[in-house]
Amino acid sequence: AQSVAQPEDQVNVAEGNPLTVKCTYSVSGNPYLFWYVQYPNRGLQFLLKYITGDNLVKGSYGFEAEFNKSQTSFHLKKPSALVSDSALYFCAVSLYNFNKFYFGSGTKLNVKP
Amino acid sequence: EAGVAQSPRYKIIEKRQSVAFWCNPISGHATLYWYQQILGQGPKLLIQFQNNGVVDDSQLPKDRFSAERLKGVDSTLKIQPAKLEDSAVYLCASSFRGQGRETQYFGPGTRLLVL
Numbered sequence: 001a002q003s004v005a006q007p008e009d010q011v012n013v014a015e016g017n018p019l020t021v022k023c024t025y026s027v028s029g030n031p032y033l034f035w036y037v038q039y040p041n042r043g044l045q046f047l048l049k050y051i052t053g054d055n056l057v058k059g060s061y062g063f064e065a066e067f068n069k070s071q072t073s074f075h076l077k078k079p080s081a082l083v084s085d086s087a088l089y090f091c092a093v094s095l096y097n098f099n100k101f102y103f104g105s106g107t108k109l110n111v112k113p
Numbered sequence: 114e115a116g117v118a119q120s121p122r123y124k125i126i127e128k129r130q131s132v133a134f135w136c137n138p139i140s141g142h143a144t145l146y147w148y149q150q151i152l153g154q155g156p157k158l159l160i161q162f163q164n165n166g167v168v169d170d171s172q173l174p175k176d177r178f179s180a181e182r183l184k185g186v187d188s189t190l191k192i193q194p195a196k197l198e199d200s201a202v203y204l205c206a207s208s209f210r211g212q213g214r215e216t217q218y219f220g221p222g223t224r225l226l227v228l
Contacts, residue, residue: 034216041221042222043117043204043206043220044204046218049216090155092155094215100158100161101146101217104155105153105154105155106153106155
């Protein structure tokens with residue numbers, strides 16, 4: 001069965017410090033990986049994606065993620081966190097032809113001033 | 114460019130009642146998705162349309178849920194009859210058919226409370 005795991009329900013980080021939000025996946029075949037962010041009472045917003053090519057992908061708002069095939073991970077990172085980054089982050093995986101999407105359970109990021 | 118529109122934004126009903134949600138995707142987007150997001154969980158794909166055809170509805174509880182996209186543009190998701198466990202946010206998303214089709218654009222969602 002295909003699945004996505006976000007092992008941390010919540011991540012707390014001080015403003016200005018680097019942040020990491022973890023994601024691991026289990027799929028058969030080549031995965032396509034995504035990060036979305038959700039602010040309160042709003043829909044999900046696309047941050048970045050890995051389809052093929054360079055394992056390090058850069059996205060919106062200074063976020064980046066590294067695809068690690070051997071560890072089946074796709075962790076989200078940012079060198080310097082902002083208070084405005086506080087939100088709910090979802091990792092997602094898609095299979096062939098983008099016809100099936102599976103989302104993780106989400107990680108709440110709290111950035112304190 | 115207008116985003117994905119959904120209505121209503123909030124709905125409160127009693128169990129065994131019926132409810133319908135509407136979604137208008139971004140203009141030109143051929144693919145439309147309906148997700149159910151229960152509090153504390155990630156979105157779960159209920160149904161995916163390509164134009165007016167169903168691509169995947171394997172996780173749609175077909176005994177009570179139905180969806181249609183008759184003209185390949187806007188879509189309606191219906192629950193009949195509703196159960197308490199249907200309380201959730203229902204998200205609609207759309208994407209291109211061609212290059213960039215892997216990126217979904219989400220609407221604000223409809224928050225359903227079943228009492």
